[in-house]
Amino acid sequence: MLNLVTVVIADDHALVREGLKTILKSQSGISVLGMAENGEEAVRLCRRLNPDVALMDLSMPIKSGVQAIQELSGEGKTKFLALTAHVEPDHIYSALDAGASGYVLKTSSSKELVMAIETVMQGKVYLAPDISAEVAKGFLQRDRSNSCDSLESLTEREREVLKQVLAGYKNREIADLLVISVKTVEKHRSNFMKKLGLRSKAELKAYSEELKKKGIYL
Incomplete structure (x- = not known):
């Protein structure tokens, strides 16, 4: 460190x-x-x-x-x-x-x-x-057969924020990159977590790995 x-x-x-x-x-x-x-x-x-x-x-x-x-x-x-x-x-x-x-x-x-x-x-x-x-x-016991459909339910901005989150960027960095407020980033983040049925950072990480295995890219 x-x-x-x-x-x-x-x-x-x-x-x-x-x-x-x-x-x-x-x-x-x-x-x-x-x-x-x-x-x-x-x-x-x-x-x-x-x-x-x-x-x-x-x-x-x-x-x-x-x-x-x-x-x-x-x-x-x-x-x-x-x-x-x-x-x-x-x-x-x-x-x-x-x-x-x-x-x-x-x-x-x-x-x-x-x-x-x-x-x-x-x-x-x-x-x-x-x-x-x-x-x-x-995580896998939950219904993940509709990964593509779940992604389709996201707005363009929610997908953009999701992409940056999965890339490892923090809320402030995403806000600067997309020229929006941190609160707006947090709102989009909350929205896509609900739409994708994710409850935690661990599940988001597992979801990211699942998308990669299926060859799904944002």
């Missing part, structure tokens, strides 16, 4: 918090700004410190990690990494739908954790290898 990445750790187990802090402090490009022991404290801490990344345990008292992510999502620059022992699809989708940019298991290595942080900092979605198959399975 070229620039210093600031992190907040949220977990209700002190040993886990301290262990994560030790791992991250050993990385020259990461600074731990603070730690929270429940979801409510995590919300307050993230709003006050505005970290680059927040590691969120999903099962915390007072307010769950999913609730905290949902409440904070879109407020600042913070990207959220769900850190949990749960591998069930329902937990995965709940975290991603709430606004998490990644999902890491507590059984992951320190190397993988750092990789996950680097990935979300690049604006990408990180899914632990052990759960990637579950997400893909859930």
Whole structure:
């Protein structure tokens, strides 16, 4: 990582918090700004410190990690990494739908954790290898036989925005490129997500891969 990445750790187990802090402090490009022991404290801490990344345990008292992510999502620059022992699809989708940019298991290595942080900092979605198959399975079980028809339902501008999103551009960059406001980009993005039946960044990524396999280009 070229620039210093600031992190907040949220977990209700002190040993886990301290262990994560030790791992991250050993990385020259990461600074731990603070730690929270429940979801409510995590919300307050993230709003006050505005970290680059927040590691969120999903099962915390007072307010769950999913609730905290949902409440904070879109407020600042913070990207959220769900850190949990749960591998069930329902937990995965709940975290991603709430606004998490990644999902890491507590059984992951320190190397993988750092990789996950680097990935979300690049604006990408990180899914632990052990759960990637579950997400893909859930996505493919949904009706995707009408990919072409779904694309046809998009307006020309929605297709333009979708193309730039799939190319990895952020909302501000797309706004500048298409000479429209960021709010307009967000509106088009919301529209095509609904029309395509997509609920999260992970599903958008899977949809992009599906289009490529079918030879469909925007």
